[in-house]
Amino acid sequence: MTHRRLANAAHVSRTLSLAAFGAAAFITAAVAQPPGAQISIDDALRIARQSGLATITxxxxxxxxxxxxxxDGSxxxxxxxxxxxxxxxxxxxxK
Known part of the structure; x- marks a missing residue:
């Protein structure tokens, strides 16, 4: 019986840890992409290259x-x- 409780406690602990990690990932994603933004950093990089930036620093x-x-290329x-x-x-x- 004790072994079963410990196993269940370990499962609950892992589940809570994963839930906390998921919440942290969600918060990070929300901070990285402010509301109303429609283009990603990949889109911005593509636009910068199309606008003449050969090397983006x-x-x-x-x-x-x-x-x-x-x-630019020069x-x-x-x-x-x-x-x-x-x-x-x-x-x-x-410049």
């Missing part, structure tokens, strides 16, 4: 836009702002 989400930095620095909802390039700055 940095990309980050800032409120309602993606900010990408990198270099080695010139470029910074792009991409609308996180529509995917439109808002600003291109060549």
């Amino acid at each position: 940095k990309i980050e989400r800032d409120h309602r836009k993606w900010e990408a930095e990198g270099r 080695g010139h620095r470029i910074e792009l702002d991409i609308d996180a909802t529509s995917g439109a390039v808002l600003k291109t700055e060549r």
Whole structure:
């Protein structure tokens, strides 16, 4: 009887651990992708490449836009702002 209770307790413990992990993964996903955002980081990377960035050194989400930095095929620095909802390039700055 004692062995059976210990086995059940171990099963409950594993189940609770998995439930907590699932909740943590859900919270992380919700933080990583703010409400209303329609394009993913993969979409933003694709748009940045299509807009002339041959090498992307940095990309980050800032409120309602993606900010990408990198270099074009000639080695010139470029910074792009991409609308996180529509995917439109808002600003291109060549340095």
